Amino acid sequence: MARQDPVTATAPAEQAHRGAFSSRKVFILAAIGSAVGLGNIWRFPYVAYENGGGTFVIPYLVALVCAGLPFLLLDYAIGHRYRGSAPLSFRRMSRTGEVLGWWQVGICAVIAVYYAVIIAWAVRYTGFSVTNAWGADPNGFFFGDFLQVAEPGVGLDVVPGVLVPLALVWVAVLVILWLGVQRGIGAASVVFIPLMVVAFLALVVRALFLPGAAQGLEALFTPDWAALGETGVWAAAFGQIFFSLSVGFGIMITYSSYVGRRTDMTGSGLVVGFSNSGFELLAGIGVFAALGFMAQAAGVGVDEVATSGLGLAFIAFPAIISEAPAGTLIGVLFFGTLVLAGLTSLISVVEVVISGVRDKLDLSRTAATLVVVVPAATISVLLFATTTGVPILDTVDHFINRFGILLVAVVTVVLVAWVYRALPDLRAHLNVTTSFPLGRWWIVLVGGLIPFVLTFVLVQEVRDVLAAPYGGYPDWLVTFLGWGTALAVVLVAVVATLLPWSSRTPLDPPEPLTAAAGSRTDTEADR
């Protein structure tokens, strides 16, 4: 049987059975841990730089307030109102809704298997920072010596330098998730999130004192007012907010189902949303201060060194570490932060799958953790710890983000708002215990603006993908591993939906909270 936390032992039976966060603060830290991931550090700075620099903050804030936070609160409302994993919550919302939940679970399973390998790279690079193992050629070292990248394909030539840290990452995930919601996810978040913020703050302070830092910040923040008239800039802002907040694919539904029924979710959501953006801004300052140093050292403009993603983390930063005074410190802080940010996000993604399996089959936490983590780790090793891992990772990541996360988000908001017409009930639920009451504007944003904007972004993505084969990879690779993965997730979701629920899992929605039930007496009875 699953172990019970002493704190949750006195909680209502359902919470004691499924697990629960011991406090609002732990939930907030866990949610921040999920939202703040690799994208905050290596995606936001470049997106801001490319889309108007200083003026990007305007569409970014509009996107945060009008779409990001409302969508985050939608996820919170679904998980908190229906008290279950994504499949169970949607099943309780509507008999036909379950497939949405399994679609989200499938997306999380796919993301987990490749996300772990990037954390494994960061683990190795934390050590490499001490010895400057990449020498004078970080690019050649990363793709050649370290990853031993072969031609695009599917091979089984394992790279030991990746396999070992990848196995360690999965062991850490296994242990944290086996320990449960509070003692595993909650405790890890309470330790990792403050540590991550302190480490990154130290990195930013160090970067700000590098020669050329002002040049980098000038490149990032110089406003380009004409950019405000470009739809692409607004789409980039909404896309950044959407991908950054971890909304729409089950994580926040799962986490909010572990929170006490009387907890203020709207106030918590505001803190999580602004924390995520606050960290992104900090990352922008730190990254561009360091890029400014790199540009000055090379005698070129910042535009020639500015980059994002793998290129920023594993090629540009090693070059900075080699050149900068106290470069080892910068390296350890940077890659250590990547590891912590990645790990807290990875455990949230895997927890979505574990939670869904537990609810469907009524498995113990130990059994569900093993059933999910062991196969995921095996696939992760077989596909991504090999010489052919990088093209597969790149392709799967691109397609599952666009035609997995983005597509399921559009379908979800349309169904919840227009078919199930659940928004008034969800708004009423959030408003029972709230420090920030939601008006009808929330329904307008979730049911109107969000599907419209996300559909616009999705259509742009489809157009881009159809215009040219993604990444210049062979057609078969894009077709089978790109489109194929996105389609396979939907098919698996349909199959999972057809499987019967455990007879011990109640499928009726919990009684709605009422304002009268929020009295102190009822609250005490909740304990």
Next chain:
Amino acid sequence: MNGPAIAMMIVSMLVIWGGLGLAVLNLTRFRGAEPEETIRDL
């Protein structure tokens, strides 16, 4: 750094980190009806 860049950096910090500060303040001032067992740790 040029003037507009400094101004936009300060505005970004004030709005985003100020928003975070206000969100935290809003949360801490709200005592609501959270069960005691969920606020006793940390």
